[in-house]
Amino acid sequence: MPLLTVEKLTKCLTSGFLQRKQRWVVREVSLAIDKGETLGLIGESGSGKTTLARLIAGLLRPTAGRIVFDGTSLSGARSKQIRSVRKSLQIVFQNPETAFNPKMKLKASLAEPLRIHENPGRKAIGRDVIDMARRIGLDEELLDRYPHQLSGGQIQRAVLARLLCLNPRLIILDEPTSMLDVSCQAQILGLLKEIQQSLGIAYLFISHDLEVVAHMSDAIGVLHEGELIEYGAKQQVLETPRHPHTRYLIHGERDVDPEEANPVEVPDRRQWVMEQC
Numbered sequence: 056m057p058l059l060t061v062e063k064l065t066k067c068l069t070s071g072f073l074q075r076k077q078r079w080v081v082r083e084v085s086l087a088i089d090k091g092e093t094l095g096l097i098g099e100s101g102s103g104k105t106t107l108a109r110l111i112a113g114l115l116r117p118t119a120g121r122i123v124f125d126g127t128s129l130s131g132a133r134s135k136q137i138r139s140v141r142k143s144l145q146i147v148f149q150n151p152e153t154a155f156n157p158k159m160k161l162k163a164s165l166a167e168p169l170r171i172h173e174n175p176g177r178k179a180i181g182r183d184v185i186d187m188a189r190r191i192g193l194d195e196e197l198l199d200r201y202p203h204q205l206s207g208g209q210i211q212r213a214v215l216a217r218l219l220c221l222n223p224r225l226i227i228l229d230e231p232t233s234m235l236d237v238s239c240q241a242q243i244l245g246l247l248k249e250i251q252q253s254l255g256i257a258y259l260f261i262s263h264d265l266e267v268v269a270h271m272s273d274a275i276g277v278l279h280e281g282e283l284i285e286y287g288a289k290q291q292v293l294e295t296p297r298h299p300h301t302r303y304l305i306h307g308e309r310d311v312d313p314e315e316a317n318p319v320e321v322p323d324r325r326q327w328v329m330e331q332c
């Protein structure tokens with residue numbers, strides 16, 4: 056069974072007072088992510104990537120659809136069981152500095168989720184935070200600083216350290232390196248790969264940068280106007296894309312044949328997994 060299964064997830068926004076207008080921001084998206092695997096999600100600005108990420112992370116309520124994580128359906132009432140399962144599903148946004156309280160030193164901020172979820176003693180929290188920070192390349196002396204006293208790369212490492220203290224099984228990474236310079240970006244991507252190899256964490260890696268997604272992912276999904284128009288193994292999507300919009304993202308050519316432009320049937324992911332075997 057996949058670690059995460061998303062079935063026909065939909066978010067419809069309504070606007071206007073006298074004339075109500077409905078707009079699908081995410082429409083019937085279905086996907087699955089296995090343990091320790093990375094699914095890369097690519098799409099142009101406004102295609103619905105962040106909305107989909109927020110729906111899966113439980114920060115937005117879907118209009119329709121189902122999310123099953125680690126065997127538990129996350130739809131419906133916010134029971135104690137759902138809260139505990141959600142702890143294993145974390146999200147990182149593209150503006151890491153907004154993740155921390157500017158008035159709190161880093162050590163206190165890093166310890167906050169542990170204090171809320173695990174409630175161990177003060178000393179144990181301090182040790183866990185320092186160990187995790189070291190493990191991902193943050194010097195202990197940096198933990199006594201405020202967020203504005205750190206570089207973008209150091210802050211993003213701190214964000215990861217804070218999440219990893221909670222032992223997540225899936226991390227949604229929404230453009231995690233888009234605010235960083237090229238060398239810092241390479242370091243963080245390398246770190247993410249190392250973390251995945253040693254801890255077996257799965258990623259939903261969201262970016263508008265095809266090269267980065269290709270580097271990070273095992274499978275790729277393409278979001279276009281809220282719909283998942285392409286979905287499959289990395290090699291298949293990059294080498295033999297089925298949808299003209301994917302070809303446009305890869306080759307930069309608008310070679311859309313009106314016949315072809317009709318939405319394609321997205322293959323069942325499990326089907327290609329079986330084809331690979």
Ligand SMILES: Nc1ncnc2c1ncn2[C@@H]1O[C@H](COP(=O)(O)OP(=O)(O)OP(=O)(O)O)[C@@H](O)[C@H]1O
Nearest residue numbers: 068080098099100101102103104105106107263278
């Ligand atoms: N709360 C909201 N109210 C109205 N429209 C919204 C809301 N949230 C998102 N949208 C719209 O939904 C669409 C998808 O937005 P979303 O942020 O998910 O796209 P994205 O692919 O992540 O874009 P980007 O790459 O620029 O971050 C956009 O057209 C956006 O304007």
